[in-house]
Amino acid sequence: MTVVTNIDDLKQIYRRRAPKMFYDYAESGSWTEQTFRENVSDFEKIYFRQRVAVDMVNRSTKTQMIGQDVAMPVALAPVGLTGMQCADGEIKAARAAEKFGVPFTLSTMSICSIEDVAENTTQPFWFQVYTLKDDDFMRRLFERARAANCSAIVITVDLQLMGQRHKDLKNGLSAPPKLTLKSMADMMTKIHWGLGMLGTKRRFFGNIVGHAHGVKDPASLGSWTTEAFDQSLDWKRIAKFREMWGGKVIIKGILDPEDAKMAAKIGADAIIVSNHGGRQLDGALSSIRALQPILDAVGDKIEVHLDSGIRSGQDVLKAVAMGAKGTYIGRAFTYGLGAMGEAGVTKALEIIHKELDMTMALCGHRDITEVSPDILLLPEDFAGDWA
Ligand SMILES: Cc1cc2nc3c(=O)[nH]c(=O)nc-3n(C[C@H](O)[C@H](O)[C@H](O)COP(=O)(O)O)c2cc1C
Numbered sequence: 001m002t003v004v005t006n007i008d009d010l011k012q013i014y015r016r017r018a019p020k021m022f023y024d025y026a027e028s029g030s031w032t033e034q035t036f037r038e039n040v041s042d043f044e045k046i047y048f049r050q051r052v053a054v055d056m057v058n059r060s061t062k063t064q065m066i067g068q069d070v071a072m073p074v075a076l077a078p079v080g081l082t083g084m085q086c087a088d089g090e091i092k093a094a095r096a097a098e099k100f101g102v103p104f105t106l107s108t109m110s111i112c113s114i115e116d117v118a119e120n121t122t123q124p125f126w127f128q129v130y131t132l133k134d135d136d137f138m139r140r141l142f143e144r145a146r147a148a149n150c151s152a153i154v155i156t157v158d159l160q161l162m163g164q165r166h167k168d169l170k171n172g173l174s175a176p177p178k179l180t181l182k183s184m185a186d187m188m189t190k191i192h193w194g195l196g197m198l199g200t201k202r203r204f205f206g207n208i209v210g211h212a213h214g215v216k217d218p219a220s221l222g223s224w225t226t227e228a229f230d231q232s233l234d235w236k237r238i239a240k241f242r243e244m245w246g247g248k249v250i251i252k253g254i255l256d257p258e259d260a261k262m263a264a265k266i267g268a269d270a271i272i273v274s275n276h277g278g279r280q281l282d283g284a285l286s287s288i289r290a291l292q293p294i295l296d297a298v299g300d301k302i303e304v305h306l307d308s309g310i311r312s313g314q315d316v317l318k319a320v321a322m323g324a325k326g327t328y329i330g331r332a333f334t335y336g337l338g339a340m341g342e343a344g345v346t347k348a349l350e351i352i353h354k355e356l357d358m359t360m361a362l363c364g365h366r367d368i369t370e371v372s373p374d375i376l377l378l379p380e381d382f383a384g385d386w387a
Pocket of ligand 1 (some may be wrong): 307
C-alpha cells in the first residue's frame, strides 16, 4: 500500500482505480498539450527566498476569497463529470471541501445536480455556468442555484467552443460510458469504481438532462452541447448574466490584461486567471506567467484569483505571494477523489495545506495575508514584456 505523501501519489492510485477513459479525460490538454505542461513547469521557474531565525510560532493560512472566510486561499475548481471519476463524486468533493473550510465550485456539467449537492452539504457552495445561448435555461440555472443557497456564480468565459483533446475522441468519451468491448474490458478491472457506480443512480448530467429544452434523456445531450454554447458571446451578454444572477460573480478564464479590465468594468467581484487547465487554447501562456501583467492592470480594482497547474502548496504560495487573493485546484482534487473518494479529496487538501504552511514558515512568514513578492525570486520574463 502506497504511503500517500504528495499529490502525485494520489494521481498514481487514481490511475489504477478509474477507467482509462475518465483518467485520460482529466489528465490531458488540448492539441499538443504545450500549455497543459507549461502550467506545471512554469511554477518550477519561480524560486523562494529562504529566511532563518524568524519566529515561526502560531501560523495562520486563513484568509478570505470574495469576502468569504477560507481555511487557506484554495478553492475546488469546477470539474465536469466529477461524478464519473467516483460515484457521487461532486457530493463527496463538496463534503470534503466544507469540512476543510474551503469553497467548492460545482460545474454545470456535473453528474450530481445542484439540488443533490445542496441536499448533501450544509455550507453554501459556488456554481459555475457556461455562457449558453438559451436565456430561459440560464435563468432557470440561476434560480436553481439561488434555491440551493449558492453564494457565488462562476461564469466561465473561455469556452465558446470546445478545445480538442485527442484522447477523448480516441476513447469515445461519454457519460455514462458507452459499452464497447474495449471499454468493458477496461471497466471490468476497475472493480471498486464499478461497484460504486452500480450503487448510485447519478450517472447522467444532473443539471441538464430533464432541465434543458429537448434534453429528455442522455442520448439527446450530445447534440444539445454542440448547439448550446454561444459563439457570439460578448461583454454585454456577460454583464447581462451578472444582472440575471444578482449576487457575487467570478469571471473565469482570463489570460489577458485587456479582458481583465473588461471584467472589472462590468462589476465582477473577482476574476480567475486561467487557461482552463490547458484544455482550451493550446499555445496560450501558462496562468502563472500571465498573472503579473493582469495584477498590474487590475489588481487594485478587482480580486484576482488563479488556477491551472497547481499541484502543491508551494504553487499556491507562489501565486499568492505574487498577489493572487485565491487559487483553485482542478486535477489535484480529482486525483484524490478518483483514488480514495471523499477521504482522497481531504488528503489532497491536507497535503496542499501542509506544504503551504511549511513553505510560508521557511520563507519567514506566519500569516498568509502578509506574504508579499519579497519572498520570491521571479524570472524577468514573468513580468509580461514581450517583443
Ligand atoms: C476533467 C476536467 C473537467 C473540467 N471541467 C470544467 C467545467 O465543467 N467548467 C469549467 O469552468 N472548467 C472546467 N475545467 C477547468 C477547471 O475548472 C480548472 O480551470 C482547471 O482544472 C485548473 O487546472 P488544474 O487542473 O491544473 O488545477 C475542467 C478541468 C478538468 C481537468
